Amino acid sequence: MTKQFRDFDKDSSDDSDSDDSMEEDVEQSESEDSSESDVDVDVGEEEAPNATGGDEANNDEEDDDVVKAIKAEKNKCRDHPPTIVSEDFIVDISFHPARNLIALANILGDVMLYEYGNEENKLVNTFELHLKPCRDVEFDTEGTTLYSTSKDKSIMASDVETGKLKRCFEDAHNEPVYCLKSLDNNKFVTGDDEGTVKLWDMRKPDPIFSLKIGEECISDMITNESQKYLVCAGGDGVLTSIDLKGSKIYTTSEDYDSELTCLGLFRSETKLLAGSSKGRLYLFNWKQFGLHSDEYVGQKHSISCMVPITENIVVTSGEDGLLRAAHMFPQRQLGVVGQHRLPVERLDISHDGQYIASCSHDNDVKFWNISYFEKIDTLVSEKQNKKRDMSNNLPSSNVRNASDFFSGLVE
Structure with a gap:
C-alpha cells in the first residue's frame, strides 16, 4: 500500500532505524541489478508467425500506425536529463x-x-x-x-x-x-x-x-479550475468531496475494498480517475463522486501514483517499479514508459509536458522524455475500434522484454 511506502517510518521507534532499513534495501537492489536506466533497448520482440495466419498477422502489425509511431520514436535519440542520485x-x-x-x-x-x-x-x-x-x-x-x-x-x-x-x-x-x-x-x-x-x-x-472526513490518511487531493470542490482519496477506501465555498462535505462514495491512493483529471476536467492499492482504476464523472462510472484493471500490484499525460493518456506506477502508460478513452494498454528496481513513490510532469520524473525507494529520481505521447494519443483515438493491445515498450523504456509489461497485468 502507498501508505506503507511513503510512511515506512511511522511505526518505528525512531527515524534512524528506518534509514538503516532503507539503506539495506538499496544495497540489496544494487547487487541484484547494476544496469543503468538510460540503456537503450529494442522494441518488444515479435512472435513467430504460425503456418496458417502468420502472413496476415504480420501485415496487420505493419498496418498499425500506432506501432509504427512507437518504433519510429524508438529509433530517435531520446533526450532527457540524467538521473539524480x-x-x-x-x-x-x-x-x-x-x-x-x-x-x-x-x-x-x-x-x-x-x-x-x-x-x-x-x-x-x-x-x-x-x-x-x-x-x-x-x-x-x-x-x-x-x-x-x-x-x-x-x-x-x-x-x-x-x-x-x-x-x-x-x-x-x-x-x-x-x-x-x-x-x-x-x-x-x-x-x-x-x-x-x-x-x-x-x-x-x-x-x-x-x-x-475519515479515520485513515488522506492519500491524495485534487480540484479543477473552478475550485468549487476538493476531492480527497482516503486510506479507508472512500472518495470524499468537499464544498470549498461552503466549507462542508459535498458527498462520499461507496466503500471500496482497498485504499484509494492517487487521483488524476482527464477530458477537460470532466473525468476523475482514482488508483487503488489493489491495482484497479476507478473512473468518475466530475461532480458524481458517489459511484464510479467505469472500472479498469491496471496491474496486479499496488498503484501508488499517477500523472495525466494528455486528455486521454495516464502513466501509473507503484509497487513493481514499472511506469505503465494506458489510453483511457478507449481503454487500451500502451506499454512501459520506464522502470526502477524498487517501488516508485511519486510521479510528476514538467511545465512544458516534455518530461515526467519518478522517484523510488532506490533513492534516485529519473527523467523520461514523453513528448511522443501527443502523436500516439491521436493515433489511438483514430483507431479506437481495434481491440488488440499493443505489445511494445515505449521509447523511453528500458524494459528489455515486452512481456515484462503484460506480466504485471491481471488476467
Missing part, C-alpha cells in the same frame, strides 16, 4: 510550474532544489526545514513559494528565489501532515494521517476551516 530516501518530487526546476523532499526533512537540463542537473539550493521526514513538497501556482509538510506536523512556506522561510505553521495538524495541494498564491489545503482536511491562507495564522 541521492544519499537519502526521496519522499516526494515537484516540478516548477514555469521553469526547469524540480524540488526533491527527503527523509531527513530537507528539500533540494535542482535546475535540470539534458546535459546536467545543477543543485541550486538546499532547504533544511523539518526535524522529521518530509511528507510532501509542492510549488504554488506561480512558482514563487515552495510548500513542504512533515511528520513533525508542521507546514513550511519558503521563498524559491532567496530560500528564506516565508511562513511556518507549527503543529498545523494534530497528526502528521500527509499531503498538500496549492490552490493559488496564498491558499492551500492539507490532509493528515487521521483523515482531517484543512484549508489555509498564507495571510492568516489559523486555518479557514478544518473537517474530519
Whole structure:
C-alpha cells in the first residue's frame, strides 16, 4: 500500500532505524541489478508467425500506425536529463510550474532544489526545514513559494528565489501532515494521517476551516479550475468531496475494498480517475463522486501514483517499479514508459509536458522524455475500434522484454 511506502517510518521507534532499513534495501537492489536506466533497448520482440495466419498477422502489425509511431520514436535519440542520485530516501518530487526546476523532499526533512537540463542537473539550493521526514513538497501556482509538510506536523512556506522561510505553521495538524495541494498564491489545503482536511491562507495564522472526513490518511487531493470542490482519496477506501465555498462535505462514495491512493483529471476536467492499492482504476464523472462510472484493471500490484499525460493518456506506477502508460478513452494498454528496481513513490510532469520524473525507494529520481505521447494519443483515438493491445515498450523504456509489461497485468 502507498501508505506503507511513503510512511515506512511511522511505526518505528525512531527515524534512524528506518534509514538503516532503507539503506539495506538499496544495497540489496544494487547487487541484484547494476544496469543503468538510460540503456537503450529494442522494441518488444515479435512472435513467430504460425503456418496458417502468420502472413496476415504480420501485415496487420505493419498496418498499425500506432506501432509504427512507437518504433519510429524508438529509433530517435531520446533526450532527457540524467538521473539524480541521492544519499537519502526521496519522499516526494515537484516540478516548477514555469521553469526547469524540480524540488526533491527527503527523509531527513530537507528539500533540494535542482535546475535540470539534458546535459546536467545543477543543485541550486538546499532547504533544511523539518526535524522529521518530509511528507510532501509542492510549488504554488506561480512558482514563487515552495510548500513542504512533515511528520513533525508542521507546514513550511519558503521563498524559491532567496530560500528564506516565508511562513511556518507549527503543529498545523494534530497528526502528521500527509499531503498538500496549492490552490493559488496564498491558499492551500492539507490532509493528515487521521483523515482531517484543512484549508489555509498564507495571510492568516489559523486555518479557514478544518473537517474530519475519515479515520485513515488522506492519500491524495485534487480540484479543477473552478475550485468549487476538493476531492480527497482516503486510506479507508472512500472518495470524499468537499464544498470549498461552503466549507462542508459535498458527498462520499461507496466503500471500496482497498485504499484509494492517487487521483488524476482527464477530458477537460470532466473525468476523475482514482488508483487503488489493489491495482484497479476507478473512473468518475466530475461532480458524481458517489459511484464510479467505469472500472479498469491496471496491474496486479499496488498503484501508488499517477500523472495525466494528455486528455486521454495516464502513466501509473507503484509497487513493481514499472511506469505503465494506458489510453483511457478507449481503454487500451500502451506499454512501459520506464522502470526502477524498487517501488516508485511519486510521479510528476514538467511545465512544458516534455518530461515526467519518478522517484523510488532506490533513492534516485529519473527523467523520461514523453513528448511522443501527443502523436500516439491521436493515433489511438483514430483507431479506437481495434481491440488488440499493443505489445511494445515505449521509447523511453528500458524494459528489455515486452512481456515484462503484460506480466504485471491481471488476467
